[in-house]
Amino acid sequence: MTGTDGYxxxxxxIAFASMQGMSVDLARKLLDVVGSExxxxxxxxxxxxDLTRGRSKIYGDNYxxxxxxxxxxxxxxxxxxxxxxxxxxxxxxxxRLIEAPDAPAMFYSLGKCDLEAPHIISVVGTRHATQYGIxxxxxxxxxxxxxxxxxxxxxxxxxxxxxxxxxAALKHGVPTxxxxxxGLNRIYPAMHRNDAVAIVKSGGLxxxxxxxxxxxxxxxxxxxxxxxxxxSDCTVIVESAGSGGALVTASLAMSYNRDVMAVPGRCGxxxxxxCNKLIATNKAALITSADDLMAAMRWESVQQEPQQLxxxxxxxxxxxxxxxxxxxxxxxxxNSLADTLKFPVYKLMSILVELDCKNVIAxxxxxxxxMR
Numbered sequence: 001m002t003g004t005d006g007y008x009x010x011x012x013x014i015a016f017a018s019m020q021g022m023s024v025d026l027a028r029k030l031l032d033v034v035g036s037e038x039x040x041x042x043x044x045x046x047x048x049x050d051l052t053r054g055r056s057k058i059y060g061d062n063y064x065x066x067x068x069x070x071x072x073x074x075x076x077x078x079x080x081x082x083x084x085x086x087x088x089x090x091x092x093x094x095x096r097l098i099e100a101p102d103a104p105a106m107f108y109s110l111g112k113c114d115l116e117a118p119h120i121i122s123v124v125g126t127r128h129a130t131q132y133g134i135x136x137x138x139x140x141x142x143x144x145x146x147x148x149x150x151x152x153x154x155x156x157x158x159x160x161x162x163x164x165x166x167x168a169a170l171k172h173g174v175p176t177x178x179x180x181x182x183g184l185n186r187i188y189p190a191m192h193r194n195d196a197v198a199i200v201k202s203g204g205l206x207x208x209x210x211x212x213x214x215x216x217x218x219x220x221x222x223x224x225x226x227x228x229x230x231x232s233d234c235t236v237i238v239e240s241a242g243s244g245g246a247l248v249t250a251s252l253a254m255s256y257n258r259d260v261m262a263v264p265g266r267c268g269x270x271x272x273x274x275c276n277k278l279i280a281t282n283k284a285a286l287i288t289s290a291d292d293l294m295a296a297m298r299w300e301s302v303q304q305e306p307q308q309l310x311x312x313x314x315x316x317x318x319x320x321x322x323x324x325x326x327x328x329x330x331x332x333x334x335n336s337l338a339d340t341l342k343f344p345v346y347k348l349m350s351i352l353v354e355l356d357c358k359n360v361i362a363x364x365x366x367x368x369x370x371m372r
């Protein structure tokens with residue numbers, strides 16, 4: 001191929017990593033044969049196919065040319081937005097993630113978080129979290145935070161248990177990593193944008209292997225679960241129906257030789273079916289507390305000085321107005337709250353996240369809120 005003037009080493013890497021089906025395993029095999037990313041794009045289609053004995057469309061001249069053009073745009077996007085790019089051959093590529101053969105050859109991140117921390121857990125579950133599941137996330141992460149000062153919590157920023165895990169981490173001062181199913185040009189779901197901002201500001205990280213030009217496909221949501229599972233030492237399933245993304249994450253974690261743990265629920269509860277089945281078939285260890293997780297992982301507690309918590313956190317005038325309405329209603333939907341206060345939803349979301357972090361209100365399923 002010709003016409004490669006102006007391409008940098010990063011351009012070639014972005015283009016190479018973004019090709020269909022590219023993984024750490026495939027990238028290694030191709031580079032062992034062709035020598036370098038630049039050489040992969042410099043070769044002709046026939047030469048590549050003969051050399052690799054491959055039939056994939058990634059060897060096509062037109063396809064590779066398109067990848068390079070998209071890579072030029074992506075290179076400008078990450079540079080202009082302060083996004084970090086991590087390639088699988090670099091020393092800072094997380095050692096846990098590189099162990100997975102289907103790990104992405106490259107990922108993009110915003111924020112700063114130690115992905116080599118000694119204790120990293122993934123917490124996932126149903127989008128239809130119950131109050132039981134939300135409270136368990138808060139209790140588990142809060143107790144672990146007291147024992148493991150280097151704890152990092154990973155999840156997918158989705159509705160339900162995922163966002164409950166992130167919010168619990170924010171509340172207890174634990175860095176948290178949100179693995180996204182699309183590029184960093186737009187947060188998905190949009191309702192969790194303020195949470196994403198809080199994650200970055202609090203020493204956490206937004207991470208994805210998708211570019212800003214990739215469209216959201218249904219397959220993205222399951223594909224990102226491999227990163228959630230591989231980044232951590234263990235995966236905790238808090239609530240899950242008999243099928244769904246959380247069980248896929250559990251299966252992936254097992255394939256990476258990671259520990260899987262599940263929170264038991266009542267017989268007959270729809271969103272305890274998956275967890276109970278994992279436990280019954282010995283695919284997951286039963287946990288009901290931080291003690292169970294610590295024992296299963298053989299982690300030792302690190303004693304910390306107890307922190308003095310304020311019984312009455314200081315609230316701004318707007319926060320107090322929100323609290324007054326929630327207290328009067330007992331439980332209220334965000335739309336009703338916005339109508340009552342005459343606050344735009346985007347502004348209200350920011351206030352609600354802050355109140356949740358201050359442990360003043362509880363976030364319930366279905367965008368509903370109550371006092372703690």
